[in-house]
Amino acid sequence: MKEFKGRGIIGGRVQGKALVTAHPLNLTSGLSKPLNLFNRLAGVYYDRHHELYKQDLFDRILVFPQTIGSTFTGMVVLETIRRGRAPKAIIVQSADPLLASGLILAEVWLPRKVPFLEIPEPDLFNLIRTGDLVEVDGDAGVVKILG
Amino acid sequence: MLGNKAMKLSSEEKEILEGGRGKALQLALRTLARYGEAFGAERLVEIQSAHLAGSFGAFLYRTYYAMIRLMVEEGLKVQVTTTLNPRPIENPHFIDRLMLNHQEFLEQSLGRLGVTPNYSCVCYDRENLPAAGSIIAWAESSAVQFANSVLGARTNRNSVMIDLCSALTGKTPEFGYLLDKNRRGQVLIKVQAKRIDFPSLGFLIGKKVVNRVPVIEHLECSRDDLKNMGAAMAASGAVALFHIEGVTPEAPGLKDIFDREPLQTITITEAELNSLRSFEKNAPEMVVFGCPHLTAAEFNTIGERYRGKKVKLPTYFCVIPRVKQELQGTELYQGLIEAGVRITSQCPLATWTIRILGRKTILTNSGKLYYYLDKSEYGTTEDCLRFSGAG
Structure with a gap:
């Protein structure tokens, strides 16, 4: 069983199916399109420049390098969490301030916690694959691949 | 907190965190403290100005409006000059108004908090012009770019809502681009093209550099060119600060901005620019x-x-x-x-x-x-x- 240790920023322990990309995500671009207005589609990623175009991020253990783009990202992440369509947990190689802001705002103002970890492993996207069953512990900062 | 070192807070900050100055400031400071802890900040520092990106009253942004409502109810005011992003639509018709049904509430409430109604992402044209070296807390990725790179001021890429927390408290956590060591050149960019247009150059640099600090070899450019290049860089990437040899204030020469060999040297070619421009x-x-x-x-x-x-x-x-x-x-x-x-x-x-x-x-x-x-x-x-x- 593969296990990775990094830094937990938002706590909580969950299990889910991984959705992995090696390309940074512009979450404002992806989650602020007209179709995202429908609650059922709130977590669907509509950035046409990205390989995860039209993928639903909801309930997945999302694994990616970091976010890029707009300073709206914090609020977009926060409202996606509020609307109940956010990923189950988020794992990044590098925790950027905009993504962290969204998750921290959710923890302080909703309040709702989505486990958020930074795992600075250079080979992360080969070691965790889309579809893997993953357990995330945001308090310990540990990710386990169960199958 | 979860393996992040707790910040050293002043007695005044501790009082606010305990609720001594009301709920809005308590939550705002708690947010800034958690934000700072996540990035290794040792303390909060005072800011000279703020810029808010959240100028669209879209019906979805319920938590933002709850935050603002609380701040207005408690009679709070921004502690520093605080400018605001553009209005979303100028002559909204019926459907626009349905989508942007909180526009009036938003504008009025921010006005009551003391926000300057400049309504532009180019807040640095006149209303909000920070001095080089000054600490500010801005949102709006294109403005953050300009303030750091062209003005030599210091800000992180702050999110909507975090920007308002900073404006209300007059503080920001001391990490990231506020620190000298994080403003040094990391990647060298060479441009091999006869026809250069700055937005496409920015688009490509942002994509390749992502979140590192690029230093571009000398280019003839205007202030507006830098504005437009930076905005693209901050959309295709997460670049908060760039330097241009002999142009931007912190990089009079390459040897001044690089402490060691660049981590990477990237060449942007005419072909790459052409493929974007076609x-x-x-x-x-x-x-x-x-x-x-x-x-x-x-x-x-x-x-x-x-x-x-x-x-x-x-x-x-x-x-x-x-x-x-x-x-x-x-x-x-x-x-x-x-x-x-x-x-x-x-x-x-x-x-x-x-x-x-x-x-x-x-x-x-x-x-x-x-x-x-x-x-x-x-x-x-x-x-x-x-x-x-x-x-």
């Missing part, structure tokens, strides 16, 4: 200038080209509101109206994301707008002028 000739159905907002200089330079012409396609100039007001009586302005150009101060990104019905393909010389709008093509300023009817 588009299907039949595609454009309208032309948009002004993301970020046009300055007076840009309004004049681009506007001049419409003398005696009439637009071939619907054409929009998105201009800093104060600039639009000041130029309204001029002959050039009148001439543009007669040419059929629509002069507005709305945010083109918001307008053409919200207006889905009867969507037209937009040709724009903005790398940022091209990134975000699904039905858009990027073209140089010359291409945009030509398709618009002023070429």
Whole structure:
């Protein structure tokens, strides 16, 4: 069983199916399109420049390098969490301030916690694959691949 | 907290965290403290100004409005000069109003908090011009870019809502681009092209550099070129600070900005720029200038080209509101109206994301707008002028 240790920023322990990309995500671009207005589609990623175009991020253990783009990202992440369509947990190689802001705002103002970890492993996207069953512990900062 | 070192807070900050100055400040400071802890900040520091990106009253942003309501109810005021991003749509029609049903509430409430109603992402044109070295807490990725790179001020890429927490408390956590060590050059960019347009250059640099600090070999460029390049870089990447050899304040020479060999040297070629600049000739159905907002200089330079012409396609100039007001009586302005150009101060990104019905393909010389709008093509300023009817 593969296990990775990094830094937990938002706590909580969950299990889910991984959705992995090696390309940074512009979450404002992806989650602020007209179709995202429908609650059922709130977590669907509509950035046409990205390989995860039209993928639903909801309930997945999302694994990616970091976010890029707009300073709206914090609020977009926060409202996606509020609307109940956010990923189950988020794992990044590098925790950027905009993504962290969204998750921290959710923890302080909703309040709702989505486990958020930074795992600075250079080979992360080969070691965790889309579809893997993953357990995330945001308090310990540990990710386990169960199958 | 979860393996992050707790910050050293002053007795006043501790009092606020315990609720001694009301709930809004308590939650605002708690947010800033958690934010700082996540990035290794040892303390909060005072800011000279703030800039808010959350200027769109879209019905979805419920938590933002709850935060603002609480702040207004408790009679709070911003502690520093705080400017605000553009209005989303200038003449909203019925459906726009449904989508943006909190616009009036938002504008009135922010006004009550003491926010300066400049309504522009180019807040640094006059209303909010921080000195080099000053600590600020800005949102709006294009403004953060400009403040750090061109003005030599210091800000992180702050999110909407975090920006308001900073404005209300007058503080920001000390980490990231506030620290000398994080402002040093990391990647060297060489540009091998005869024809350079700055938004496409920014688009490519952002994509390749992502979140590192690029240093570009000397280029002849104007302040507005830097504004437009930086905006694109902050959309295709997460670049908060760039340097240009001999142009930006922190990089008089390469040896001044690099402490050691660059982590990487990237060459941008003419071919790469060309592939971004090319588009299907039949595609454009309208032309948009002004993301970020046009300055007076840009309004004049681009506007001049419409003398005696009439637009071939619907054409929009998105201009800093104060600039639009000041130029309204001029002959050039009148001439543009007669040419059929629509002069507005709305945010083109918001307008053409919200207006889905009867969507037209937009040709724009903005790398940022091209990134975000699904039905858009990027073209140089010359291409945009030509398709618009002023070429």
